[in-house]
Amino acid sequence: MDAENLVVIGSGPAGVSAVRAYREAGGAGEVRLLSADADPPYERPPLSKEFLRGEAGLSPIDEDFAKIHDVTVTLDDPVTELGEDRVRTASGAVHGFTTCLLATGAEPVRPGIPGADHRDVRTLRSAADSRALRAAASGVRSAIVVGAGFIGCEAAVSLSRLGLQVTVVCPDDVPQEKRLGRDAGRFLLRWLKAEGVSVLRGTKLLAVEGGHRIRTDLVPVLDAGVVVLATGVRPRTELAEAAGIALEQGRIRTDEHLRTSRPGVLAAGDVALAYNPAAGRALAVEHWGEGLAMGEVAGRTAAGQDAAWAEVPGFWSVIGDRVLKYAAWGDGFDRAHPRPRDDGGFTVWYERDGRTVGVLTHEADEDYERGQDLVRRGAPVPAS
Ligand SMILES: Cc1cc2nc3c(=O)[nH]c(=O)nc-3n(C[C@H](O)[C@H](O)[C@H](O)COP(=O)(O)OP(=O)(O)OC[C@H]3O[C@@H](n4cnc5c(N)ncnc54)[C@H](O)[C@@H]3O)c2cc1C
Incomplete structure (x- = not known):
């Protein structure tokens, strides 16, 4: 293929912002955005907050995105293979590229314990997941949320506000003790309790039975109408891995320009372990704002500009009405x-x-x- 063109894989903030930045930087090649998601690009943070509670519809990342940026968007057709200069999708379509951006994000991890993969056990990543959880919550009186990270805390409070009796299974003594320390965890614990959420502290999930009952090391059996696993995510690196692109710490290693070990292939967002010159090291970040920021750098790099990702990563979490703001290297x-x-x-x-x-x-x-x-x-x- 002679003419410059850009293929972006993934319709999260990294993919969308890359397209926008590519055009704004004067990138004139054909642009194609390919996504496994069936919904047009949307904001993910509300999925555990107002969207889950049914208070708001899906918010598009960018209104009229495809038209404004002259990009061909294909939804619901995952890329299955990344070749030297072309990608193949599940439907059999093949698209050549001169530059490709891997913005495939991350997917929820189900712990390797009996019953965690039962079809009634929910996880929360996509709009479809959030709709399914809301539907499951509408017919029941109680929920168990396993995991007390930001998504677990936010979802627990949302479900409680929907009128469910919610229990959080928290592996540490207080929520996020390892990531944020004991004092921050105590604040989170207080907020969960103030919202009527019960917290099983220092508790390990052992099994899920029939999709609706859990066994833990402290409380032998607990039943609920719905069980949600908020037990972390795994970066979606399989395309890069199969293509022989260098990974580190389970993510795609990039330089500050978001270039991978393969010329012409970039990576950005949750899937990347990107070098940050301000930090002096590579960082793994799972934040919405960093998806946008890294995507912007990738888009400008694709357009031939000398852009670098050198920001201090920042994250906002909204737990009920309480807003937490976190800026940190995070390692x-x-x-x-x-x-x-x-x-x-x-x-x-x-x-x-x-x-x-x-x-x-x-x-x-x-x-x-x-x-x-x-x-x-x-x-x-x-x-x-
Ligand atoms: C419920 C929830 C609430 C959150 N709340 C906050 C918050 O309040 N604040 C905050 O900072 N962060 C929040 N986050 C985290 C934030 O949403 C992520 O860090 C961000 O979305 C990462 O962006 P990304 O573009 O790297 O990946 P993603 O947004 O995950 O997008 C990846 C895209 O790639 C697509 N894809 C994957 N594999 C393929 C394939 N093989 N072929 C084609 N397409 C593929 C997916 O369908 C998806 O469109 C939240 C996340 C969730 C799930």
Whole structure:
């Protein structure tokens, strides 16, 4: 194929933002976006929040996306093979490319225990998953959410607000203890309880029976109308792996321009382990904003610009009405410094080797904003 053209695999924020940036940077080749998802590109964060509660419909990432950016979008047809200069989809279509972007995101992991793969056991990634969970929740009185990460906490509160009696199975003593530390976990625990959610702390799931009953190491048997697994995700690297593209830590390794080990193939978003020059190392990030940011860099790279991903990753989570903002390199800390405020807000500063590596805030936007700068500069944790 002689003429420049771009094939983007995946219709999440990384794929959509790459197309937009490619055009904005003057990319004039034919653009094709191929997705396994049946719904046109939509915002994923509401799927555990207002969309799950039935308070809002699907929000498109970009209205009139295909028309504005002159892109051919094919939905519901996963790419099954990545060749040297062409891709093949499940329906048998073959598309040549001069540049290809892998923006395939991640998929929920079901723990390797008996019964976790039962068809009534729900996971939450796509709009279809969220619709199915809402439908399952509409006819029952109780739910079990396994996992207390952001998606588990958000979904638990949404289900509770739908009128279900919700129990969260939390593997740590408090939610997200390993990722955010004990103090942040206590805030999350308080919020879940305030929303009427019960939390089984330090509890390990052993089995799911018949899709609606769980066994744990602490509570022998617990029944519920619906069981949701919010037990983490696995990056969708299978196309890259089969094509011999370099992986690291289970993700596609890229440089700061989002280029993989294969010339002409880029990767962005949850599936990538991208080098971040501001951090001085490669980072694995699973945030909406980073999908957009990395996609933008990939799109500009595809258009021939010299763009680099050098942002401090940031994440917002909305648990009921409470907003948490987190900016961090996200790959560990030695000490957490909690700073509760009299007005109910709080900040937790994260430190490693004497440098600020992250900040978590609730109703403390000024700390979130200065935190991003302190993390970028590797400055010490502020005294107040
Ligand atoms: C319920 C939920 C709530 C969330 N809430 C927040 C939040 O509040 N804040 C936040 O920062 N982040 C949130 N996230 C995380 C955020 O949505 C992800 O980090 C982000 O979507 C990653 O973007 P991505 O483009 O890399 O991948 P994705 O958004 O996962 O998109 C991947 C795309 O690739 C497609 N695909 C996969 N394999 C193939 C294939 N072989 N062929 C063709 N297409 C393929 C998929 O169908 C999908 O369209 C949430 C995630 C979920 C699931």
